[in-house]
Amino acid sequence: MLKKVTSAQIRAARGLLNWTVRELAEKSGVHRNTITRAETNDKGPGYALSVIRDALEKGGVIFVDGDDEGPGVRLRKKDDES
Numbered sequence: 343m344l345k346k347v348t349s350a351q352i353r354a355a356r357g358l359l360n361w362t363v364r365e366l367a368e369k370s371g372v373h374r375n376t377i378t379r380a381e382t383n384d385k386g387p388g389y390a391l392s393v394i395r396d397a398l399e400k401g402g403v404i405f406v407d408g409d410d411e412g413p414g415v416r417l418r419k420k421d422d423e424s
Contacts, residue, residue, distance in 0.1 A: 345407050346388075347395045353381045355403040355415045370397035 356366055363381075367374045370393050380386045380394060395405065398415075406414040 345413070347391050347405060348413055349381050349383055351405060351413055351415050352377075352391075352394060352398070355398040355401075355405070356381075358403060358415060358417050359398065359401045361401070366394065366397060369401065370394050 356363070361369070363374050363377050366372075366377055370377070372390050372394055376386065376390050377394060380391060399405070402418045402420075404416050404418050406416060
């Protein structure tokens with residue numbers, strides 16, 4: 343089961359992909375204002391957080407669940423880098 347994505351993970355994931363809020367909105371189908379709210383606090387509509395996460399994962403982001411160091415994100419290794 344996937345844990346809930348945090349606002350910091352959304353901001354970091356978008357930064358890793360070098361996407362603007364507008365680009366993430368277009369790719370996820372979620373309004374820009376909802377993305378901005380999701381990036382500033384951990385509370386938001388569950389469906390919106392889910393589709394935002396899906397769009398970021400399709401873009402190449404891997405969400406890392408929290409451990410002793412806390413939750414995070416990283417980029418998926420590209421096939422040509424193997």
